[in-house]
Amino acid sequence: DIQVTQSPSSLSASIGDRVTITCQVSQAVTNYINWYQQKPGKAPQVLIYETSNLEDGVSSRFSASGSETLYTFSISNVQPEDIGTYYCQQYKTVPISFGQGTRLEIK
């Protein structure tokens, strides 16, 4: 099974900041990494698919990159509506696995 290690577990940012989240996977996943946002009490929504592709309708303030075993996700110009928990997901092999999540709060 592929293990996904996401960091940090929480972030506190000011409006306008840029923040970055990292996911390390235990073996190469050939860019099969997605990033999701989950707002409190809601279902997750995909923001980025296949490492770096922005989902339709998602703000260009979100971006991601990576290869092999290390992947990063960034939010530029953090806004109040970005509050929530962010997850990376590998889907190269079953079992599909997620990182532990990063909770973003606004200072």
Place this chain on the structure above:
Amino acid sequence: EVQILDSGGGFVRPGGSRRLSCAASGFIFNYYAMNWFRQAPNKGLEWVSTISKAGDQTFYADSVKGRFIMSRDNSNNMVYLRLSALRVEDTATYFCSRTGHGAYGPWSQGTLVTVSS
């Protein structure tokens, strides 16, 4: 508009059973694999099961293998998850989602299954 709506959650005693349903609309259903995920209270996301487009292949997390059965009805655009031999640790909100262009979404709103004595 693509819509995925789940139902069937509720309170169950340990060892009991429950069937979750997921209704899809707004897309050609049999073109897509479908999935169930779950999230225990205040915990992270966990993949539960995936079913192929035709329904002839299913995949399960080790934590539910042998206890949960995923199925689909392509005539009625429905997906099901039969939960059996339920344990307290199966308590979670269960989400249904479509396998899209490399991403999983949209997701249903979530249905809560509570297993408790």
